[in-house]
Amino acid sequence: MGQVLRHEVLSVLLENSANFLSGEEISKRVGVSRAAIWKHIKELRNEGYEIEAKPRKGYRLIYRPDRVATEEIQNELSTKLFGQQIRYEPVAKSTQILAHQWARAGAPEGSLVIADEQQAGKGRLGRVWYSPPKTGIWMSLILRPPIPIQQASHLTLLASVGVSSAIINQTNLPIKIKWPNDLLLQGKKICGILTELRGDQDKIEYIVLGMGINVNQQSDHFPSELKEVATSLAVQGKQSYSRASLIAEVMKELEYYYLLYLEQGFEPIRNRWESLSDLIGKKITAKTPQAKVVGVAESLSSDGSLMVRSGKELITIYSADIDKE
Amino acid sequence: MGQVLRHEVLSVLLENSANFLSGEEISKRVGVSRAAIWKHIKELRNEGYEIEAKPRKGYRLIYRPDRVATEEIQNELSTKLFGQQIRYEPVAKSTQILAHQWARAGAPEGSLVIADEQQAGKGRLGRVWYSPPKTGIWMSLILRPPIPIQQASHLTLLASVGVSSAIINQTNLPIKIKWPNDLLLQGKKICGILTELRGDQDKIEYIVLGMGINVNQQSDHFPSELKEVATSLAVQGKQSYSRASLIAEVMKELEYYYLLYLEQGFEPIRNRWESLSDLIGKKITAKTPQAKVVGVAESLSSDGSLMVRSGKELITIYSADIDKE
Numbered sequence: 001m002g003q004v005l006r007h008e009v010l011s012v013l014l015e016n017s018a019n020f021l022s023g024e025e026i027s028k029r030v031g032v033s034r035a036a037i038w039k040h041i042k043e044l045r046n047e048g049y050e051i052e053a054k055p056r057k058g059y060r061l062i063y064r065p066d067r068v069a070t071e072e073i074q075n076e077l078s079t080k081l082f083g084q085q086i087r088y089e090p091v092a093k094s095t096q097i098l099a100h101q102w103a104r105a106g107a108p109e110g111s112l113v114i115a116d117e118q119q120a121g122k123g124r125l126g127r128v129w130y131s132p133p134k135t136g137i138w139m140s141l142i143l144r145p146p147i148p149i150q151q152a153s154h155l156t157l158l159a160s161v162g163v164s165s166a167i168i169n170q171t172n173l174p175i176k177i178k179w180p181n182d183l184l185l186q187g188k189k190i191c192g193i194l195t196e197l198r199g200d201q202d203k204i205e206y207i208v209l210g211m212g213i214n215v216n217q218q219s220d221h222f223p224s225e226l227k228e229v230a231t232s233l234a235v236q237g238k239q240s241y242s243r244a245s246l247i248a249e250v251m252k253e254l255e256y257y258y259l260l261y262l263e264q265g266f267e268p269i270r271n272r273w274e275s276l277s278d279l280i281g282k283k284i285t286a287k288t289p290q291a292k293v294v295g296v297a298e299s300l301s302s303d304g305s306l307m308v309r310s311g312k313e314l315i316t317i318y319s320a321d322i323d324k325e
Numbered sequence: 326m327g328q329v330l331r332h333e334v335l336s337v338l339l340e341n342s343a344n345f346l347s348g349e350e351i352s353k354r355v356g357v358s359r360a361a362i363w364k365h366i367k368e369l370r371n372e373g374y375e376i377e378a379k380p381r382k383g384y385r386l387i388y389r390p391d392r393v394a395t396e397e398i399q400n401e402l403s404t405k406l407f408g409q410q411i412r413y414e415p416v417a418k419s420t421q422i423l424a425h426q427w428a429r430a431g432a433p434e435g436s437l438v439i440a441d442e443q444q445a446g447k448g449r450l451g452r453v454w455y456s457p458p459k460t461g462i463w464m465s466l467i468l469r470p471p472i473p474i475q476q477a478s479h480l481t482l483l484a485s486v487g488v489s490s491a492i493i494n495q496t497n498l499p500i501k502i503k504w505p506n507d508l509l510l511q512g513k514k515i516c517g518i519l520t521e522l523r524g525d526q527d528k529i530e531y532i533v534l535g536m537g538i539n540v541n542q543q544s545d546h547f548p549s550e551l552k553e554v555a556t557s558l559a560v561q562g563k564q565s566y567s568r569a570s571l572i573a574e575v576m577k578e579l580e581y582y583y584l585l586y587l588e589q590g591f592e593p594i595r596n597r598w599e600s601l602s603d604l605i606g607k608k609i610t611a612k613t614p615q616a617k618v619v620g621v622a623e624s625l626s627s628d629g630s631l632m633v634r635s636g637k638e639l640i641t642i643y644s645a646d647i648d649k650e
Binding site: 124125146148149150152156181194196198200203303318319 | 449450471473474475477478481505506519520521522523524525526527528614628629630643644
């Protein structure tokens with residue numbers, strides 16, 4: 001209850017950050033006593049918010065720490081569906097696990113799980129995703145697309161398109177997509193996407209779209225085994241970015257491409273993906289669970305697999321680690 | 326513990342049902358006192374087993390009730406993988422739910438959940454599957470095929486081939502497959518198959534293959550709303566069948582086609598499916614979630630979808646209720 005009221009006090013301050021608001025006014029809007037308001041202001045300051053207090057004028061928010069809690073994001077959200085329901089955890093084992101539980105319990109499409117820190121973040125192929133506190137975006141979005149399971153990988157590719165577009169809009173950094181859905185900056189990983197799903201022969205029950213974005217890490221934040229392969233927006237852009245604003249932008253772009261996909265099918269997604277990827281037409285090596293394929297990436301097929309020309313053969317790649325020659 | 330010992334007593338009796346075994350001999354093999362053996366014999370009689378007892382000769386099993394408990398099935402099992410781990414429940418809400426839990430907890434491939442009765446059996450498209458006690462086979466098999474999610478429907482079709490073959494082997498009844506995987510006798514449903522899965526962009530984590538087979542129901546066992554559309558092996562074959570033997574045969578046939586599929590791919594499965602189905606070449610109506618398609622069923626595509634020729638168009642059907650004209 002105290003948590004809920006503190007969020008309301010913060011929301012009132014966020015909406016009015018250009019002006020001072022009297023304690024009486026805040027007390028009226030939130031519906032608790034002025035003494036309680038004062039207690040919540042103190043707690044917000046402990047969380048890192050700077051709140052100016054002037055006699056006879058009241059309170060004004062002058063600095064927000066870079067938090068990814070619900071009220072910070074909802075303040076900037078422009079979507080109809082995605083992110084309208086948020087579950088925020090300061091520390092979670094993995095947002096994927098929480099999102100699966102929520103989806104099975106009936107969470108509506110667009111529900112979003114965010115953690116400030118993950119203790120066992122999940123990456124592709126059973127790998128761990130390094131998810132330290134206060135620096136990155138670790139979140140999982142629940143989708144319920146009315147499509148057959150054969151086309152689930154459309155959503156994987158759509159996700160990489162939506163997240164890339166959002167990052168480019170906010171940072172102007174030259175993001176590239178590596179098949180199927182790693183996002184790279186200067187050849188290093190800036191974002192990983194994990195698409196997990198549950199369904200049956202007739203339909204997808206739900207998809208959990210996991211996204212890990214390295215935002216404000218400094219280069220010495222990365223463990224030594226990741227330094228060569230991972231980077232952050234802050235390292236590349238030489239500035240820090242608001243994680244809450246970026247989450248809101250990701251929701252906007254994902255919703256845009258999702259609705260476009262439901263209306264027009266995979267073709268516009270494929271076109272956008274191909275323009276954001278630097279793979280098509282390049283010579284690549286694909287390490288699949290079965291074999292190593294060397295050839296030229298020719299196209300994305302209609303089910304989202306990668307078609308690779310190797311000599312006279314055209315090989316369909318469903319799952320692989322890809323390296324450009 | 327009593328349960329486990331009773332199963333051991335039963336196993337010893339099953340293995341030696343041609344001969345009498347002295348109480349002393351049984352007691353030695355199971356490792357408990359002769360008084361305890363006598364107690365278990367009484368309990369087995371309460372469960373419906375008829376056990377002859379003769380002075381100075383001992384005990385002999387002369388009648389087995391039609392049970393689907395673990396020891397009844399393992400006694401007849403000839404597989405290497407499928408059904409080697411069995412979880413049996415006299416009453417379950419749904420074997421699918423139990424199998425999902427077991428799969429997430431790490432159950433090995435081939436693990437099988439069986440219930441004598443389901444209180445909320447699951448069918449396709451969210452429908453209920455009527456699962457009364459003592460008459461049918463309600464079971465869920467856990468698979469972990471190393472294939473991409475785009476090909477998951479291969480397993481749906483494989484399941485219908487394996488179950489049909491097993492029923493034909495045991496009963497000689499003329500089973501037909503209705504796309505994708507209902508099994509029919511004289512146009513009425515004898516078996517439904519529900520394929521549920523969990524996976525990610527790189528692989529299938531697991532598939533739960535749910536099977537409901539109407540075995541020994543008499544025609545007046547079916548609720549009135551099912552009488553027109555459902556039937557049982559007993560009604561059609563005019564005799565009752567051992568459910569445990571049929572389960573063992575289903576495991577054998579499913580394992581055979583599964584290993585064939587992993588070795589040779591979808592082609593042999595498709596051929597067998599087409600010979601067991603009476604759909605290809607027929608005029609059909611397919612009610613999909615989006616539309617009603619009328620046309621001629623032309624073939625199964627390589628991803629398991631049904632290709633229907635409607636005028637000049639060739640339409641891909643992923644999910645539908647199919648009726649022949």
